[in-house]
Amino acid sequence: MALIVQKYGGSSVADATSIKRVAKRIAEAKRGGNDVVVVVSAMGDTTDNLIDLANEVTPMPPSREMDILLTAGERISMALLAMAIESLGVEAKSFTGQQAGVITDTRYGKARIIDVAPGRITSTLAEGAVAIVAGFQGVTQHTNDVTTLGRGGSDTTAVALAAALHADICEIYTDVDGVFTADPRIVPSARRIPRISYDEMMEMAASGAKVLGLRCVEYARRYGVPVHVRSSFSGREGTLVTDEIEGAGTVEEPIISGVAHDRSEAKITVVGVPDVPGKAAKIFEVVAGAEVNIDMIVQNVSVAATGLTDISFTLPATDGQHCIAALTAAQAEIGYDSLQYDDTIGKLSLVGAGMRSHPGVSAKLFAALSAAGINLEMISTSEIRISVVTRADHLDDAVRAAHSAFELDSTEDEAVVYGGTGR
Amino acid sequence: MALIVQKYGGSSVADATSIKRVAKRIAEAKRGGNDVVVVVSAMGDTTDNLIDLANEVTPMPPSREMDILLTAGERISMALLAMAIESLGVEAKSFTGQQAGVITDTRYGKARIIDVAPGRITSTLAEGAVAIVAGFQGVTQHTNDVTTLGRGGSDTTAVALAAALHADICEIYTDVDGVFTADPRIVPSARRIPRISYDEMMEMAASGAKVLGLRCVEYARRYGVPVHVRSSFSGREGTLVTDEIEGAGTVEEPIISGVAHDRSEAKITVVGVPDVPGKAAKIFEVVAGAEVNIDMIVQNVSVAATGLTDISFTLPATDGQHCIAALTAAQAEIGYDSLQYDDTIGKLSLVGAGMRSHPGVSAKLFAALSAAGINLEMISTSEIRISVVTRADHLDDAVRAAHSAFELDSTEDEAVVYGGTGR
Structure with missing residues (x-):
């Protein structure tokens, strides 16, 4: 009982x-x-x-x-x-x-x-x-x-x-059978993940996997609640989200849990920012003041002759216009030249606790994407995640390339049901 | 304010x-x-x-x-x-x-x-x-x-x-302009009642006028809340429900406020009840035990030769089958011969505080209905109301006859809006 x-x-x-x-x-x-x-x-x-x-x-x-x-x-x-x-x-x-x-x-x-x-x-x-x-x-x-x-x-x-x-x-x-190694609509050979740690699930959720919300997983991790994600349309086992699995990254467990993707972000580039202390801080103060959550940040090496640099960051596309307005209002104060807005980007994230103990994961990912002819615009990493930004229309190819490179493709015929999720 | x-x-x-x-x-x-x-x-x-x-x-x-x-x-x-x-x-x-x-x-x-x-x-x-x-x-x-x-x-x-x-x-x-002297769908010359007492409104509501519920009027009377019933589709004054009007039934005020009607009742006749003490009480004990609210009751004069009488009462038609079942179960105990059920009856009620001070209201009503060729099956009265039961298909004629006899017909062209009411 x-x-x-x-x-x-x-x-x-x-x-x-x-x-x-x-x-x-x-x-x-x-x-x-x-x-x-x-x-x-x-x-x-x-x-x-x-x-x-x-x-x-x-x-x-x-x-x-x-x-x-x-x-x-x-x-x-x-x-x-x-x-x-x-x-x-x-x-x-x-x-x-x-x-x-x-x-x-x-x-x-x-x-x-x-x-x-x-x-x-x-x-x-x-x-x-x-x-x-x-x-x-x-x-x-x-x-x-x-x-x-x-x-x-x-x-x-x-x-x-x-x-x-x-x-x-x-x-x-x-209405899906659990958490998958990738969205089966993009990667038909994607496999159901039988078990995943809270940390990995959080990275997956934050990286665009829609089956569980980030706040729900955070809550589950904080209180140690085991979560079983499964379909109400079948009797199948789904995905168990729980404490970290002993021996992750060893022969028993794969290095990578899955490949998540996200099309909902946009990129803003602040062009011609004086490369002096405090300018980057000022930009992100303005952005934070507008209550916009940013994701990845890249700052170019400054050009010595001009003393100017460019700073790019990603944010939810729904906050784009709002953020542009806030930065425009602060142009004189920050002293940049211009703003560029780009909402045709896609983000791919590789998530897996196993990458902690396996060096070379980044190199393998970049090689696979390069071989598939995909250009990387931004890169960010956490302890158990690598994310890259590509052109939006290259994203599906990138997901398939990464999924194959890390041997996530299914070898058996697992029936896959996948759709949107409820609230 | x-x-x-x-x-x-x-x-x-x-x-x-x-x-x-x-x-x-x-x-x-x-x-x-x-x-x-x-x-x-x-x-x-x-x-x-x-x-x-x-x-x-x-x-x-x-x-x-x-x-x-x-x-x-x-x-x-x-x-x-x-x-x-x-x-x-x-x-x-x-x-x-x-x-x-x-x-x-x-x-x-x-x-x-x-x-x-x-x-x-x-x-x-x-x-x-x-x-x-x-x-x-x-x-x-x-x-x-x-x-x-x-x-x-x-x-x-x-x-x-x-x-x-x-x-x-x-x-x-x-969605109506107030309380009317009769349902304008039956009596096109019905007039809006500008002001009516709580008691009269309660009798109207209990007699089938749908514009205000009985419990609402009871509550208003108990706490002395003035209620203004009016249309949300026009700016017109409606009907003010308030304490009894001084001088009701005098030249300033009509004797009769209005004619209500009700098609939702049915009649049950218990045939061949031994005319001995306690039998009527037993019948209504059974009915009350079935949680049925009865309205009018008529007991025939018993036939001396048999010592048997008939008892008729009206009740909401929706409770009919339930009540018949309860009485059938108690047939041996009560000792009646048979039950008759009739749901093709209509009830007309004449309501007015003025009838207290004006004798002869009943006589005038019966004469008007008789002149219109309408047979009365049951009669009941309260201090400010007279109700009669007729055949359902005679009810509209009866309402019109009563409305005219008591000079309630409008002489002016008052625009009338009438329909169902909300909860």
């Missing part, structure tokens, strides 16, 4: 038929003698439809009201799911984020969980019932206002509840 | 355009220097769509989950309405029933308000903002579970908030 937290994304509860299918799976887990807590996202397109409705009413919806509006989606799915489970003869009760004790800060639309006080969930389990909890939502500590957690918020809710309840496992059900 | 509670029904907020129109009206009330609290129903067909969804999932949705599901409707409309008001430059904040302090008992689907603790609403008004409150919903006192108030629940929410806030007026906005 275990305490299991299960999370189902929007595509797993898209309509009444899907809800009944998921209910059956939950009832089976309960009948198997387990305590079961279920976190659920809004049905299919509900959230997008609510956003459209808000935009019909006003072009600039206030964030507090937007959060109240969006939480209606999970309220609907959680009640329907509880009904479906009860109709199978298993007791179930649904709870809003507030009722489940999910306390957040007041940053509407991207609130962070401060605390989880799951007293009602614990007593519901003690009564022998399944507890259904609305994902993606919480309540502010002092003002009792409704908040949402932003992208991937339901995954974070599930992991936070699993941590607070000391659950044995947090199962994230989605 | 006044404190105004406004309530908008589902048809007044059916889509983004309607919401923007209502927002404008609210902003005007606020800019006129008033404190404004708005109670809102779910948009148009939202509630029906959610009920359909629940029925797709299970034929017998548990009532706790059904209430959670349905409250999603008001959550959507209240957030959208607050956004629309903010976009007009007037600050607005939306609150769930729970956040607004609407405390109820635990009768899911038809909860009753126990208490209203509107601390957050008061402080929102003090900040100069408009408070938008979800109608139809509350929260249980001890377990913090979500409840709904049943039919007409949003009106009740509005009146309860108005009472708790000591509001100057509670405006119920709907």
